[in-house]
Amino acid sequence: MSDPSIGQPPPGSDVDATGYSDVAVAVDETIRPWWRRGVFQHYLPAILIFVTCIVAWELFVRLLEIQAFLLPAPSVIGEAFTRNFNRLTHIGWFTTKEALGGFAIGCSLGILVAFATARWSTASEALMPFAIAANSVPILAFAPILNNWFGVDNPLSKMLIVAVIVFFPMMINTVRGLTLVDPAALELMQAYAASEFEILRHLRLPNALPYMFNAFKVAAALSMIGAVVSEYFGGNRSALGVFITQEAAQFRFHNSWAAIIIASAVGITFYLVILAVERFAIPWHVSVRGSDRG
Amino acid sequence: MPVVSITNATKIFNPGSANQTEALKDINLSIEPGEFVSLIGPSGCGKSTLLRLIGDLIEPTAGQILVNDKPAHQARLDQDYGIVFQAPVLYEWRNITRNVQLPLELRGLPRREREKEAAAMLALVELTGFEKHYPWQLSGGMQQRASIARALVTKPAILLMDEPFGALDEMTRERMNMELHNIWQRAQATIIFVTHSIAEAVYLSNRVIVMSARPGRIFAEIDIDLPDSRSVETREETRFFELVNQLRESLRQAEAIGQ
Secondary structure (H helix, E strand, O other): OOOOOOOOOOOOOOOOOOOOOOOOOOOOOOOOOHHHOHHHHHHHHHHHHHHHHHHHHHHHHHHOOOOOOOOOOHHHHHHHHHHOHHHHHHHHHHHHHHHHHHHHHHHHHHHHHHHHHHHOHHHHHHHHHHHHHHHHOOHHHHHHHHHHHHOOOOHHHHHHHHHHHHHHHHHHHHHHHHHOOOHHHHHHHHHOOOOHHHHHHHHHHHHHHHHHHHHHHHHHHHHHHHHHHHHOOOOOOOOHHHHHHHHHHOOOHHHHHHHHHHHHHHHHHHHHHHHHHHHHHOOOOHHHHOOOOO | OOOEEEEEEEEEEOOOOOOOEEEEEEEEEEEOOOOEEEEEOOOOOOHHHHHHHHOOOOOOOEEEEEEOOEEHHHHHHOOOEEEEOOOOOOOOOOOHHHHHHHHHHHOOOOHHHHHHHHHHHHHHOOOOOOOOOOHHHOOHHHHHHHHHHHHHOOOOOEEEEEOOOOOOOHHHHHHHHHHHHHHHHHHOOEEEEEOOOHHHHHHHOOEEEEEEOOOEEEEEEEEOOOOOOOOHHHHHOHHHHHHHHHHHHHHHHHHHHOO
């Protein structure tokens, strides 16, 4: 709102009588020093809190002489992290592939079932009870059984656990997005004698996208949790969950912590990737466009 | 040949059930090409229902509705009319020009033609320059003008408007009335307009249909014999006030019999 020439309606449009001035306002980023520019300033409080926590943790462990197997200091974890970096990235990638595979299977199925249930009410009546029941089942409890079915070493057993976990949030959100459509928007389509397919393409699908991206974000976090935890029940030697449990069993907790850092980093990256795709895919949505206009 | 011809139309919601309501009873109405007809009446008089019957968004329980000499259903399939709701109902994922192009897209028009038509309509409603803006970047009045452009872009024989300016403030509303009047004259469309506002009905219409409630019926018809070309001054003319008073009196009577 600093530069009055920005955000003015284009010439030739009449803005006199009602004063239409609420056109998007861009803030000029170049007139501020770098430490006050958007992104950095926006994340500064979070960065400060993070650094403070790490420092407090280090001091807490050192001053109270907490034993390493209870809580290693951040410096010790960092050292373990750099020492084992190659191994950690290797096992991290192994588990990430499981998470990604499960994410892909679960989300595809969730979307597929959602489209079927939104389109045919019989499908909805037939499938919904199962979907809701599946959501109430503690799916991780099946991990040992799936290990038995597919073999402990087989990544497929973990992928399937992840797939089942992410299926429900994906499906239910997509169904919501496809069906919770403004009645007037639907009536407009009706007035233009639009076919079911046209309504799906021009109204239901775009309407569902924000819901689906919310589901993707939830599913991204769940998929990493699902993959690591299902590995606790046994798995390939180069899996993150297996590494965490084995190192912990041998009292090398700093290594377990270092592996958790990798798991967190993957989870956060996954989330950020989806956030970036969301910004690109639905720039029009409230969650993305920010507060340009009240 | 009338554009709209309604004979003995009756609409009963939830027939046979406990909350059965007779929304409209024995409606007979004929609308000529180029007319601007307003439907006004107390709430519950079925004016919106009547508009939806004409647009084939709901079906009559009995009676016949012809639009362009064919059943309303066929007229809807042929996209013979445009519709404007109280809310602009613009799709938030489409920018303004793409919103206006929607009806043409559904007709399968090639992109270049769509863009040309949309540009012409946006010029008509004075939104040139806002093509790439998204709905949330425009004020309520501008959004409603965009929705009028969308309704007109197919050059429909009839424009159905359901309290399109009901959500706007008084000043914007009067301005929009003036603009709609100009658009109507330029586009030479037949407009059926549902409103709550007496002044708006008198200012815009050739003819005002006064309806009464329970069941919804046509109570009176008032011809508006103001000059065809109307401006800000129209609202200050003696004849305008006379008609407003006449319409208000008629509405009062209509309201009385509904109770």
